[in-house]
Amino acid sequence: MSRALKLQKSRWPEWVAALQRTAAVIAPVRLHGEDVAFERITSPSEITLDFDNTADPPKRFLFPQVEPLLRYRRNGGYAVEPVYDEEPRVFFAIRCCDVSAVRFFDFTLGAQDLPDSYYTARRAGTALIALACHEPCQSCFCVCADTGPFLPPGGGYDIQLTDLGGEHYLAEVDTDKGEALVAAAAELFAPASDDDLAQRRALEEASEKRFPSEPRLYFAASSRKVSLDTAEAELWQRMARWCVACGGCTHICPTCYCFNVTDAQRNGDGLRSRRWDSCQYAGLTREASGHNPRPEQSDRVKRRVFHKISYQYVARDGMQGCVGCGRCTRICPGLRLGLPEVGEAIRRAEWK
Amino acid sequence: MEKRPNIYLPEIARIVEVRDETPDTKTFVFRFRDDQFHDSFAWRPGQFVELSVFGLGEAPFGFASSPTRKESFDITIRAVGALTRALHAMGTGDEVGIRGPLGNHFPFDDVQGRNILFIGGGIGLPPLRSLIHNMLDERDKFGEITILYGARTPTDLVYKEELKEWEQRSDVKFIVTVDRSEPGWEGNVGLVPMLFSKADIKPDGTTAYICGPPVMIRFVIQDLVSMGFAEENIISTLERHMKCGVGKCNHCCIGHKYVCRDGPVFSYKQMKGLLE
Numbered sequence: 365m366s367r368a369l370k371l372q373k374s375r376w377p378e379w380v381a382a383l384q385r386t387a388a389v390i391a392p393v394r395l396h397g398e399d400v401a402f403e404r405i406t407s408p409s410e411i412t413l414d415f416d417n418t419a420d421p422p423k424r425f426l427f428p429q430v431e432p433l434l435r436y437r438r439n440g441g442y443a444v445e446p447v448y449d450e451e452p453r454v455f456f457a458i459r460c461c462d463v464s465a466v467r468f469f470d471f472t473l474g475a476q477d478l479p480d481s482y483y484t485a486r487r488a489g490t491a492l493i494a495l496a497c498h499e500p501c502q503s504c505f506c507v508c509a510d511t512g513p514f515l516p517p518g519g520g521y522d523i524q525l526t527d528l529g530g531e532h533y534l535a536e537v538d539t540d541k542g543e544a545l546v547a548a549a550a551e552l553f554a555p556a557s558d559d560d561l562a563q564r565r566a567l568e569e570a571s572e573k574r575f576p577s578e579p580r581l582y583f584a585a586s587s588r589k590v591s592l593d594t595a596e597a598e599l600w601q602r603m604a605r606w607c608v609a610c611g612g613c614t615h616i617c618p619t620c621y622c623f624n625v626t627d628a629q630r631n632g633d634g635l636r637s638r639r640w641d642s643c644q645y646a647g648l649t650r651e652a653s654g655h656n657p658r659p660e661q662s663d664r665v666k667r668r669v670f671h672k673i674s675y676q677y678v679a680r681d682g683m684q685g686c687v688g689c690g691r692c693t694r695i696c697p698g699l700r701l702g703l704p705e706v707g708e709a710i711r712r713a714e715w716k
Numbered sequence: 717m718e719k720r721p722n723i724y725l726p727e728i729a730r731i732v733e734v735r736d737e738t739p740d741t742k743t744f745v746f747r748f749r750d751d752q753f754h755d756s757f758a759w760r761p762g763q764f765v766e767l768s769v770f771g772l773g774e775a776p777f778g779f780a781s782s783p784t785r786k787e788s789f790d791i792t793i794r795a796v797g798a799l800t801r802a803l804h805a806m807g808t809g810d811e812v813g814i815r816g817p818l819g820n821h822f823p824f825d826d827v828q829g830r831n832i833l834f835i836g837g838g839i840g841l842p843p844l845r846s847l848i849h850n851m852l853d854e855r856d857k858f859g860e861i862t863i864l865y866g867a868r869t870p871t872d873l874v875y876k877e878e879l880k881e882w883e884q885r886s887d888v889k890f891i892v893t894v895d896r897s898e899p900g901w902e903g904n905v906g907l908v909p910m911l912f913s914k915a916d917i918k919p920d921g922t923t924a925y926i927c928g929p930p931v932m933i934r935f936v937i938q939d940l941v942s943m944g945f946a947e948e949n950i951i952s953t954l955e956r957h958m959k960c961g962v963g964k965c966n967h968c969c970i971g972h973k974y975v976c977r978d979g980p981v982f983s984y985k986q987m988k989g990l991l992e
Binding site (some may be wrong): 436442446472473479480482621622627636650651653655677680 | 721722723724725726728749768770771772773774775796797800811813930955956957959960962963964965966967968969970971972977
């Protein structure tokens with residue numbers, strides 16, 4: 365399914381207001397200073413569409429940093445009940461890389477052979493309105509990851525907006541959910557013309573050409589070495605000297621989903637929650653006996669890259685675990701251990 | 717709210733019996749509080765559960781009893797951390813959460829007609845006991861059954877009464893050893909591999925199941941390979957820190973395999989291929 369409509373630029377706030385009547389709208393908001401982040405908005409006026417990408421990915425709205433799973437009560441015997449969050453929500457103006465990351469979560473957490481019912485409950489009520497990118501942002505390399513700057517039909521969005529440059533957005537509607545979002549304010553939309561579609565194609569091509577030649581990640585070469593375990597062991601050790609094990613790269617990553625599970629209780633009543641964990645922490649694999657199968661930071665740096673780009677995981681999860689947003693590069697205190705830098709070092713077999 | 721399958725939701729089980737095995741190890745006998753659920757609960761040896769001690773969280777434990785004995789199920793647990801110590805303080809009638817069965821299981825149907833060799837070390841015997849009971853309950857489906865077991869000291873042997881029964885059975889060859897003797901011990905002293913020479917093992921036609929501390933598994937596998945065992949006929953379990961037990965949380969991966977979902981049972985051939 366795919367059909368193209370036009371939306372007058374000046375009228376998107378009316379559309380958002382209409383969407384707010386049935387769902388929480390989560391959209392880019394400029395915070396104090398310069399950062400733009402996804403927030404639950406109360407009014408369309410809070411939204412900024414003048415941003416390259418948000419500082420952190422929107423994953424916390426689908427996979428919260430701390431998420432209650434079960435409530436249990438002791439009243440004689442124990443009673444356990446799940447805690448679900450099914451509030452309908454719409455992501456407005458989510459970038460293509462982040463849409464791709466949601467798709468990755470659909471493969472991993474949502475995998476239908478063993479669905480994570482917390483994720484699938486939240487995801488079922490979530491719609492994605494993407495905003496295609498005309499300009500690459502600092503550090504991004506979505507062209508290398510094939511996750512942007514525009515997405516093709518079936519790319520994971522419900523609607524993809526493209527700023528056509530003049531008075532209009534092009535709105536590509538790709539799903540039933542997308543149709544429902546249009547129906548919320550149908551009077552704002554008109555059919556798009558062939559010229560509009562040609563314009564969209566031209567914009568996509570122009571956008572791709574604007575991506576800088578660096579940082580560039582040749583996934584095929586680095587992925588081959590990581591998959592076959594032929595990357596030089598010395599590389600991991602050198603990288604580990606830069607790593608302070610802060611976990612920033614994994615927390616900021618739109619596709620990372622390691623978690624830990626903890627109980628908190630008072631007087632026999634309690635809450636079991638999961639919270640983000642990181643493969644960069646020694647505690648991820650440490651066993652009750654004290655034995656740790658990944659004792660060195662170099663083992664953990666290697667682990668992260670393996671999970672992101674090895675063929676084995678691509679085969680298992682349906683797509684690569686990197687969507688090229690470049691946030692890992694921006695968050696790394698040493699600015700060295702982002703996936704483009706690490707991938708490039710593996711390909712060249714040198715880390716200076 | 718509609719009821720949906722929830723992979724994290726435990727069922728409540730009650731402790732129906734606690735047996736002391738060693739100074740730090742007990743066997744807990746569980747039954748689900750809901751009889752109907754208990755009757756429908758089916759597992760295979762080698763599988764495990766995530767056991768909740770509410771307030772402290774969950775930890776994975778293997779079944780120690782056979783699904784052919786359905787009235788209850790056993791889990792043998794050593795006290796090593798906060799959760800297991802709390803469990804050791806619990807008694808008959810106390811409630812825990814049980815999530816499972818999880819993971820794959822020991823090959824059973826595929827090894828019918830073959831000779832079976834069990835090699836257990838210390839607290840590694842309990843998961844094997846689940847399979848041993850299962851095979852003894854269907855004894856005519858298998859060839860010779862040999863059980864080799866070692867522990868640090870005679871005190872550290874689990875299932876002491878049962879070991880005597882195995883020793884007396886004519887359809888099982890059972891040999892036990894300890895690393896260090898104690899007064900009153902008249903049996904073998906030495907590490908588990910020394911039992912191979914006493915056991916008359918035929919590598920062809922035998923499948924070996926190993927469970928024990930990692931260092932023991934490593935040496936035993938080397939010995940079996942040099943005896944001529946095919947790599948796919950050497951079966952063991954891998955251990956990793958696990959949280960979700962269903963291949964989501966990423967704590968237990970080795971390469972792209974999850975010990976909780978793809979394992980915990982692997983043949984030596986599979987283990988060798990695990991890459992990280």
